[in-house]
Amino acid sequence: MTDDNQKQHVTIDIVSDVMCPWCHIGRKRLNDALSELGDDIKTTVHWLPYQLDATLPKEGKNRQQYFIDKFGSLDAHEQIYAPINEAGKAEEIPFRLNDITVSPNTLDAHRLIFWAGRDHGSDMQNKLVNILMQFYFEQGKHIGDDDVLVEAAEHAGMPGEKTRYMLASDESKEVIQNQIETIKSSGVNGVPVFILNKKYALEGAQSKSVIRDTIQEVIKLSESD
Structure with a gap:
């Protein structure tokens, strides 16, 4: 086993x-890639906020109506879901997209993710992000709802009350909004984006390899600097 001081360190900021x-x-693809890299590489992962639709109300919006308003019809619903479901099967992610009834405003979810990292560290933050995504995409839960967010926090090991x-x-609302504005002003207009060692950006859900x-x-590149 390699001593931590001898490992190569890589920071990964995920927008x-x-x-x-x-x-x-x-x-999922990042986790699989890190597993293949083995014990000689130490990574620290941080999650940064982005909102695909900050105009959604706190209570969210009916999912079908959201698709109609955004894309003009429900036909887009199946067209958008098809490649996602295909990729999910390949990655063994049990998507249940048709169980999602509410498109949520994710500002409060991002606040929760921020608190997890700030108060409990990157491991807790990673765990929480995984739980929130499973809640939403695999169980259809409304992750803008306070009860669901508290449930996710408790599952991750954070204090519920x-x-x-x-x-x-x-x-932290202003903190998150400022972070999102800074990220967008840097040129990010879609997610995910993986920023490696604060210098190199990898855009999109690229393959594990x-x-x-x-x-x-x-x-x-870091070794040659």
Whole structure:
């Protein structure tokens, strides 16, 4: 086993939205790529916020109506879901997209993710993001709802009562909104985006092999700096 001091360190900042199915796919492919890289590489993963639709109300919007308003008809519903379901099968992600009844505003989910990282560390943050994505994409839960967010927090190991109290406040709303604005002004207009060592960006839910090879290339570039 390699000593931690001898391992290559890579930071991975992931810009994502928990209502983005390709972010769920990208998360799975990243985890698989990291598993293949083995113990000689140490990674620290941080999640950064992005909102695909910040105009949604706190209570969310009926999913079918959301598709009609955004794309003009429900026909787009099946066209959009088809490649997602296909990719989900390939990655063994049990998508249940038709069980989603509400398109959520994800600002509060991003606040919760931010608190997990700030107060409990990157491992807790990763765990929480995974739970939120599973809740939404695999169980159809409304991840803009406070009860669901508290449930996710408790599943991750965060204190439920404190989480509920914080969600009822405006704590960190401005922080998250400013982060999103900064990210968008940097040129990000879609997610996921993987930022390696604060310097190299990998856009989209790339394949496991592309993610793995890119991380290895970043390590080589870092060694030559």
